[in-house]
Amino acid sequence: MKIVIIGAGRIAWHLSKRLKSKGLPVAQIISRTAEHAEALAESLHVPWSDFPADLLPDADWVIIAVRDDAIEAVAEAFAPYANNALVTHTSGGTAGAVLAPHFQRYGVFYPLQSFSLEHTPIWSKIPFCVDAQSEEDVLLLKKIAKTIGNLVYRVNDEQRSLLHVAAVFANNFANRCFAIAEKILEEKDLPFELLHPLMEETLAKALQDSPARMQTGPAMRGDAETVRRHLNLLANNPEWREIYRELSENINPDLKV
Ligand SMILES: NC(=O)c1ccc[n+]([C@@H]2O[C@H](COP(=O)([O-])OP(=O)(O)OC[C@H]3O[C@@H](n4cnc5c(N)ncnc54)[C@H](OP(=O)(O)O)[C@@H]3O)[C@@H](O)[C@H]2O)c1
Structure with a gap:
């Protein structure tokens, strides 16, 4: 299988290394900035380019891993060279349908985690949200996601856009x-x-049960006097005060402060 990654940012670095380590080597890196493409490609020992026309003509899977705002333009630029490759992007906030006008086979391969260059991802704990226009490609993406991770979900465009809001x-x-x-x-x-202990406890409880049921604090208890005192203590910072008030009223709409 020939995999090409377009982009050389955080996702491109992590995904390419993981694919390679699981025996799914990336065959080419193409990115807008030549030095970025070169740095990633050299670390993988594969060819690189900064021109769409250099896309390997026999690529099987092209992963567009660029900034959300650039996905459509990148898709348009690569469309003439993709032949019959499956083309997916990795964005939670972008519809897979944006690829439809440009490619016969398209989909989404969205790893739901926050990636940074400094931290090694724990792949077994990353949910992969995949979708494709054909059932065959959904199966292919699920299989790849299972190879490099553990948690795989089929999530359509409508579901994924709200999943992204929730995230x-x-x-x-x-x-x-x-x-x-x-x-x-x-x-x-x-x-x-x-x-720290309070934050850890909050997260542990939210993971064990519904966070709505785990809600505590002065607003939840209806302690309006305490909430008023806190608002007064935040008088010097009207932005935080407003966030405090909004969240308190959202937790307990009956609270009058
Ligand atoms: N990072 C995360 O936590 C995360 C998690 C899940 C999904 N994603 C998704 O993965 C995708 C890539 O995110 P990232 O975090 O890897 O981004 P990133 O580290 O900021 O890298 C952005 C990449 O986009 C390329 N790019 C930016 N503007 C471009 C343009 N106008 N034309 C062509 N290429 C352009 C850059 O190319 P050059 O460097 O060559 O200039 C760079 O390789 C996004 O869709 C994002 O939503 C990210």
């Missing part, structure tokens, strides 16, 4: 709340480690 709440927004908590402690010379 923003569970990951990005939760992390923003951690960052605000860290800043609040910093202002009073307190170490963030003070909150």
Whole structure:
């Protein structure tokens, strides 16, 4: 199987290494910035290019791993050279259908995890959300996902777009709340480690049961006086105050503060 990766960012690096380590070697790297393509390709000992026309004519699977906003333009640029390859992107927030006008065989291969170059992914814990326009290609993508990971789900465009929204709440927004908590402690010379056990407990409980059932805190209890006091303590930071108020009212719509 000849696999080509378009892009040389975080996903391209991690995915290409994992595929190779599982006996699914990537045959070519193509990326917009020549040095980026070269660096990744050299580490894999494969050819590289920064021109769509250089795409291997007998590629079986082309993975578009570029910034979400660039996927459509990249698809258009590679369309004349893809022949009968299966072409997938790796984006949670982009419909697979954006590839439909350009390729006969297309789909999505979305690993639902936050990747950074500094951290080695734990592949057995990464859910792969796959979909393709043909059943045959869905089976192929599922098989590959099972080879490099463990958790595989078929998720269509509509489901994946909302899954991505949910992931923003569970990951990005939760992390923003951690960052605000860290800043609040910093202002009073307190170490963030003070909150680590609480954060761990919160996550452990949310994983064990429905987080809605696990909700605690002054808003949940209806302790309006405590909530008012907290809002006053945040008077110097109207943005955090607003987040606190919105979330408290969302947790308990009957709360009057
Ligand atoms: N990182 C994650 O945690 C994660 C998780 C799941 C899915 N994804 C998805 O995977 C895809 C790639 O994400 P990433 O994190 O690997 O991104 P990244 O590290 O920021 O790398 C972005 C890549 O996009 C290329 N690119 C940017 N603008 C371009 C343009 N106008 N034309 C052509 N290529 C362009 C860059 O090419 P050059 O470097 O050659 O300039 C680079 O290789 C995205 O669709 C993202 O949603 C990411």
